[in-house]
Amino acid sequence: MIKPKVRVVLANSLSRQYTGGKTDFEIEATRVRDILKALQGMFPGIREHLEEETAVSIDGMIYDDAYLQEVTASAEVFFIPKLDAG
Amino acid sequence: MEKSGKKYKWIGTRPIRPDGVDKVTGRAKFGADYAFPGMLIAKVLRSPHAHARIKSIDTSKAEALAGVKAIVTSADFPDQDFAYVGPERVAVNFFHVTRNVIAREKALYEGHTIAAVAATTTEIAEEAIGLIDVDYEVLPHVIDAYEAAQPGAPLLFEDMITRGVDPVPTEASNVSKVVNFEIGDMAAGLAEADEVVEMDFHTMPVHQGYIEPHACTARYNEDGQAEIWSSSQGHFVVRALTSKLLGMRAADLRCYPAEIGGGFGGKTVVYVEPLAMALSKKAGNAVRLVMTREEVFKASGPTSGGSMKIKIGAKRDGTVTAAEGTFWIQAGAFPGSPVMNCCMCAFAPYKFANQKAVGYDVISNRPKAAAYRAPGSPISAFGVESVLDMLAKKICMDPLEFRLKNAAVEGSPTIMGTKHPSYGYAETVEVLMDHGHVKQPLGRNQGRGVASGYWFNGGGESSATVHLNADGTAVVATGSPDIGGSRASMALMAAETLGIDYDQVRAIVTDTANVGYTHVTGGSRVTLATGSAVIKAAEACIDELRKRAALIWDVDVDGVVWEDGMAKPASTNVGDFDPMPLAELTAKAAQTGGPIGAAGQVNAGGVSPGLATHVVDVEVDPETGKVTILRYTASQDVGTAIHPSYVEGQIQGGVVQGIGWALNEEYIYNEKGQLENAGFLDYRVPVASDVPMVEAIMVEKPNPNHKYGVKGVGEVNICPPMAAIANAIESATGVRMTELPMSPPRLLAALDAAKVPEAAE
Known part of the structure; x- marks a missing residue:
């Protein structure tokens, strides 16, 4: 099955740590788990960090745990610090 | 019973809260009971x-x-x-x-x-x-966060190295970490600006001021099993x-x-x-521990205070071209202030193309900071919204119009680089531009101020169970302590989903052994997240009710639909059956398979943020520096108001706490670093006579990701008041206050200082 390409963006701190500074990626995915798998393949160790320590913004909607969340062809997926509050 | 809309039967109504009678009669059991x-x-x-x-x-x-x-x-x-x-x-x-x-x-x-x-x-x-x-x-000790961040300050931890700095520092510091956010090109943005305002601001740590002190009873039993009531x-x-x-x-x-x-986060x-x-483990008996009010002030977390430098540039047409903030936020004695929130929320209501925020998490010799309504966001809002007011004056633009021109909309970029989701900010401004409040004439020594605020709102893990009784009533159990009326909100959503009357639903809060993990009642998350768990459990009950009806009618379950609280044939092809109400099905539960109930567990995402804009009128007594709040109107994007009275209550409560933060509340330390006002007589929170009726305007822009359109409502309301009041004071007196609280002595000193040049002339 051909999966759509989505735009994936990492925070600067993550990119410094894992990707040599690259923040923008185009990745074929139908769910966030596809993105995590693809990134892990390129940058070993990044998946655990993303799963444990980031929330995911898909076209602006924030999901604390987005492993199974669906993404569409034009989606923009950002990994951001997890949110919490008072 | 009043209803705020026609879309739903129960959602939007205002029934009395299920815990109300116990609370007004004194039967309710609090932590020390x-x-x-x-x-x-x-x-x-x-x-x-x-x-x-x-x-x-x-x-x-x-x-x-x-x-x-x-x-x-x-x-x-x-x-x-x-x-x-x-x-x-x-x-x-x-x-x-x-x-x-x-x-x-x-x-x-x-x-x-x-x-x-x-x-x-x-x-x-x-x-x-x-x-x-x-x-x-x-x-040696240090109280102030900015002083604590300077080289040579007394170190709380002699080996603490600042995180988030490259290269890693070699010297210990009270700065726990540094965070950075930036989008666009700050230099280019500032070069485009016709006017630039840069100013420093300071806010004080303030306590959440909950009425009930921390209290618990613990019992450690001989078999290693233990219990806590708290x-x-x-x-x-x-x-x-x-x-x-x-x-x-x-x-x-x-x-x-x-x-x-x-609680308010504390x-x-x-x-x-x-x-x-x-103690219980050592003594072998149950142990009750209740803080005094003095202990609450001296040993439990206030929210942070902070120092900040804000710089914003704008064109004469009202377009903000660049916005920058640097924040030193005090964490108390241990790392962990809401400095990231400060940075992430500072410019969030707006679609500024160029934004930068740098934050420092600083420890000092004060109680460890804890969450307090939208932690971090009110601090940055004080500085940013004050500077926006000054810019609006410089370019001769109405402050609401200025904000509307720069309002973020769905898809606008955030300082994190993400897009904004469902966004009702512009509507919170527009509703005030048409409101009678902004047209009301002002008198001598009176002024009007506006300000806005942003809060993420939360989702996360919640659990609930719904059990249907033989008489057709339902019991909804969740793990979310009810602070703002969540029992009623849960019951309303369960009634709406099941299609039964609200008074047929009993909502309770149960212990850790009776329902699945549920995260805190905080972060404006309960109505969305725990509500989603309740809806999920209710929908599972409906699936079971349809199965029971199918069994009774001897048809396939796909031939049964659930409408208006009744099982009905999906079409005339299924058969000629009279609808079966929920109570009829639950009465037959024993014959059709046993009790009917279900659990719902979620890790709720799809969160939409909260946005608010406030207008306040004040009168300043030039002889004493006392500020009187004359009128206050607060608009907020609340998604769908499940129980409008409780939504309005959240807005009003946040405003009143913001008024206290703005005008009176502060910790006063002596030279030994000891707190000198650890009680409500000397640490002054607003009382009823200090505030007018706060008019709460609910802008209902439903969250597209929630069955009933829920957005969190509990926190963003505390973000605008400090700046709105500072802007109103400036409007009344011409004096710009940059430090909280704007208490009578501090304001009087500022008014006197402003008079000095005139006297000299």
Whole structure:
């Protein structure tokens, strides 16, 4: 099955740590788990960090745990610090 | 019964809260109301010093006192690894948590717990506290966060190296971490600006001011099973933290939710529960520990204070071209201020193309900061919204029009680089531009101010069960302590989903053994997340009800639909059956398979943020500096208001707390670093006579990701008041206040200072 390409963006701190500074990626995915798998393949160790320590913004909607969340062809997926509050 | 809309039968109505009668009659049991045979009373020995090394603790005299059953010090708690656990923004380091609960090597603030005693009476426990000998080496201290961040300041941790700096520093510092956010090109944005305003601002730490002090009763049984009854914003978190700090298994600790007399974020952490449990384990009896008000002020978290530098540039047509903020936020004695929130929320209502925020998390000799309504966001809003007001004046534009021109919309970029989701900010401004408030004439010494605010809102893990009784009533059980009326909101959503009347639903809050994990009542998350769990459980009940109807009718379950609280044939092809109401099906439950009930568990995402805009009129007494709030109107994007009265109550409550933050509340320390106003007589929160009726305007822009359109409503309302009032004071007097609180002496001094040049002339 051909999966759509989505735009994936990492925070600067993550990119410094894992990707040599690259923040923008185009990745074929139908769910966030596809993105995590693809990134892990390129940058070993990044998946655990993303799963444990980031929330995911898909076209602006924030999901604390987005492993199974669906993404569409034009989606923009950002990994951001997890949110919490008072 | 009033309804706010026609889309739903129950959602949007205003029934009385299920816990109301118990609370107004005094039957409701709060944290200090639990008692057991043989129960002991605990008291805490606290440090009189802001900063001191603990050389030794001698408890022998206290132990010898008749009636003393147990004494604990840090030696009774296992030490914890030094490791930040969890996401950076809310990372927890149990090495620090255990030291905040009870001091080890050093006392880091006045009021820091040194030891705790359990005795047969309060008097004996207090006497025993006085018999404990502590040998302190008093050290230099630092209270102010900005001063604490400077080189040469007394160090709380001699080995703390600032995180988030590249290359890693070699010298220890009180700056725990540095965070950076940036989008666009700041230099280019500032070059485009016709006007630039740059100014420094300061806010004070303020306490959440909940009426009920921290209180709990703990019982450690002979078989290793333990229980806690406590007032908290999340008994699952009490269980998680207490078991971790004492080396217990989660399944061995059962936590019961007492009613809660306010929290506002301050009861999302533990202070008394681990102490009471350690004492109970040693003594073999139940132990009750209740803080005094003085202890609440000296030893429980206020929200942070902060210093900030804000720089914003705009074109004469009102377009903001660049916005920059630098924030030094005090975390208290241990790392972990809401500095990231400060940075991430600062410019969030707006679509500024170029944004930059740098934040410093700074420790000093004060109680560890805890969450307080939208933690971090009100601090940055004070500076940013003040500067926006000054810019609007410089370019001669109405402040609401200026904000509307720059309003973020769905898809606008955030400082994190993400897009904004469903966004009702512009609507909160527009509704005020058309409101009679902004057209009302002002008198002498009177002024009007506006300001806006942003809060993320939260989702996360929640659980619920729905059980249907034979008589057609339903019991909804959740793990979310009810602070703002959530029992009613849960019952409304269950009634709407099941299609039964609201008064057929009983909503309760249950303990950690009776429902699945549920995160705290905080972060404006409960109506969305726990509500989603309730809806999921109710929908599972409906699926079961359809199966039961199909069984009775002897048809396929796909041939049964659920409408208006009844099972109906999906079409005439299914058969000619009379609809079966829920009560008819539950009455036959025993014959069709047994009790009907279901659990719902979610990790709720799809969160939409909260946006608010406020208008306030003030009158300033030029002789005394006293500010009187004349009129206050607050608009807020609330998604769908499940129970409008409670939504309005959240808005009004946040505004009133913001007024206190703006005008009166502050911690006053003496030269020894000791708090001098640890009580409500000297730490002045607003009282009813200080505030007019706050008009709450609900902008209902439903969250597309929630079945009923829920957005969080509990926090963003505290973000605008400080700047709105400062802007109103400037409008009334011409004096720009840049430091909170804008109390009579501080404002009077500013007014007098402003007069000096005139006098000289």
